[in-house]
Amino acid sequence: MNKGIWTKKYLWAVLVLLCVHAGPYLLLPVITVYGRMLSGSDTLAGMMASVFALSGLFARFLSAYLLDRMPVKKVLQLFTAAMAAASFLYIFSNAYWQAFVLRGLQGFFYGVTCTAMSTYIVRLLDPADRLEGIGYSSLTGNLANAVCPTISYALLGPDVNRFRWLFTAVFLSVVISFLMMIPISGNVQGRQESKVTGSAAGNISAILVPFLTWVCMSFSLSSVSAFLSLSALEKGFAGIGLYFTCNVAGLVTSRVVMRKMMDIIGEKRMICGMIITIALSLCGIALSSDVRQLYVIGLAVGFANGCLAPMINTKMVNSLPDSAGGFANAAFFAAGDIGFIIGPTFWGMIAGILNYQSVFIAASCIGIPALGMQMFAKEKKEA
Numbered sequence: 001m002n003k004g005i006w007t008k009k010y011l012w013a014v015l016v017l018l019c020v021h022a023g024p025y026l027l028l029p030v031i032t033v034y035g036r037m038l039s040g041s042d043t044l045a046g047m048m049a050s051v052f053a054l055s056g057l058f059a060r061f062l063s064a065y066l067l068d069r070m071p072v073k074k075v076l077q078l079f080t081a082a083m084a085a086a087s088f089l090y091i092f093s094n095a096y097w098q099a100f101v102l103r104g105l106q107g108f109f110y111g112v113t114c115t116a117m118s119t120y121i122v123r124l125l126d127p128a129d130r131l132e133g134i135g136y137s138s139l140t141g142n143l144a145n146a147v148c149p150t151i152s153y154a155l156l157g158p159d160v161n162r163f164r165w166l167f168t169a170v171f172l173s174v175v176i177s178f179l180m181m182i183p184i185s186g187n188v189q190g191r192q193e194s195k196v197t198g199s200a201a202g203n204i205s206a207i208l209v210p211f212l213t214w215v216c217m218s219f220s221l222s223s224v225s226a227f228l229s230l231s232a233l234e235k236g237f238a239g240i241g242l243y244f245t246c247n248v249a250g251l252v253t254s255r256v257v258m259r260k261m262m263d264i265i266g267e268k269r270m271i272c273g274m275i276i277t278i279a280l281s282l283c284g285i286a287l288s289s290d291v292r293q294l295y296v297i298g299l300a301v302g303f304a305n306g307c308l309a310p311m312i313n314t315k316m317v318n319s320l321p322d323s324a325g326g327f328a329n330a331a332f333f334a335a336g337d338i339g340f341i342i343g344p345t346f347w348g349m350i351a352g353i354l355n356y357q358s359v360f361i362a363a364s365c366i367g368i369p370a371l372g373m374q375m376f377a378k379e380k381k382e383a
Contacts, residue, residue, distance in 0.1 A: 005133045010124050012183065014137050017117045019177040020080070021144035023087055023170045024052070024110045029149040030156065031103060034163055038096040048100055052107035053341050059111025060334040066112070067119050067326025075116045076181050083109035084174040090167040111333070113177075119329045120184065122317055130317060131262070135255045135310035142251055206319045207328060209377040211335050213271075214312045216370035217278065218339025219346075221305065223363035226344040228285065228294075231356035237291040243298040250302025258307040271311055272374050277304035279367030286360035309336075 027034075028049075035048030066075050086105040093099045118137065125133040155166045204211075232240040262270045281301045288294050317328045347359045 005125060005129045005136070007124070009185070010121065010133065012180075013117070013121045013124060014140060016177060016180045016184070017114070017121065017137055018140040018144060019173060019180055020110070020113055020117055021141050022148060023083065023173040023177065024106060025141075025144040025148040026152050026166065026170050026173065027103075027106075028052075028145070030152050030160070030166070033160060034099060035096065037161075037163075038094075038099060044096060044100075048096075048103055050341070051100060051104040052110075053337055055104040055107035056111035057334055057337040057341065059108045060115055060330040060337065063112040063115040063119075064327040064330035067116055067330070068324060072116055072120045072123070072326075073181065073184050076113060076120070076184070077178065079109045079112040079116070080174065080178045080181060083113060084171060084178060087167065087171040087174050090170065091164055093167075115326070115330050115333055118333075119326045122325050122329065123322070127318065131310055131314045132255075132259050134313050134317075135258060135306070138310055138313070139251065139255060142248060146248055204331075207316045207331055209373050210312045210315045210319070211331050213275075213370045213373055214309075214332060214335035215339050216366050216373075217275065217305075217308060217312075218336045219343045220278065220282065220339075220363045220366035220370075221301075222340045222343025223282065223347045223359050224285070224301065225340070226347050227351060227356050227359050230351075231285065231360070232291070232294065234356060235288075237294065239291055240294065242291075243294045246295045246298035247302035250299040250304075251306035254303045254306030255310075258310070261307070262311070267311065267315070268374065271308065271315075272371055274304040274308040274311075275367050275371045275374065277301075278308070279364040279371075282360045282364035282367075286357040286364075 031048050031052070032045040035045035036042060039045060063075070083106060086102050086109060090099070090102055093102060118134075121133065121137045122130065151169070152166060153160070155169055156162050157165075228243065229240060232243075258270075265273065277300055281297045281304070284297045284300075285294065288297065313329070313332045316332050317325055320328045347363065350359050350362055
């Protein structure tokens, strides 16, 4: 492990990023419950969840524009303050349309803030340390996703109805994030520097292959989050929750060993290997006949995804000048958003026409174009 990344600034920035995730992730597992309570409709409850991701996608493009023209700290504080305001208003929401609008605003402000914080972390890192630095910082999202649901249900109580307690906790977590941003250095990037980044078309061309690769893999992996539980119930599997525990274990393990593996195997072969691993694992889900097989698959998917995501992110950042880091990070997050927004609806159509097993077989086939793009992409030689 390269200790060059473990500076006070980096550790503090990672802690801030974890807090940035905490507020929105506290609502993530229960927002549909609140939407159903207010509207009485499962469709409208689902829309409450979707609007967060959709507004976050649009936020990526705004953040790319702002981060190449404004100091990161200003962007962070402005949009975190806005997210705090939206979170505070949740406490007084008592109609579906109010909560729907606030969830959309929260997704938008979170999208900008998360991208800005990730960009700040990239700028703290030496280029040689980016893979490890991005890898470890991205674990904050997994940690928040693992811990926040437990906190949410504890605050909601046994009847899952104390939403004002939960909204208050969300607001306080965002306020804490804002306060923690105060010691962050300005990290000013002037307009003059941003002129050297080239045209938008040139930037898009430079990151097109990794961008499309990540769209494909996010699209493929969305099948797991959408239909693994339903598939397991149909097969009569018990204890499916351990799949996600194994998945997190694979993610954590990947961060420790991926740099050494890449040094031995090489970046291109490593990326191709992780794509193949995910594709074969999805086939394995379809063919599994015992829940213990799913645990092994969860470990493999977690490890492969844990390697692939920071490698693709780092590749996109390294493909552009440092002054276009905001654009590169925004593009990476947007690619993931696109895959996870359109994926569940598409896989739902496949499940409705065929069955859950067909969903995972089809999802594994999405790895073919991703693999093809990587195999035939021209490597850009670094100076």
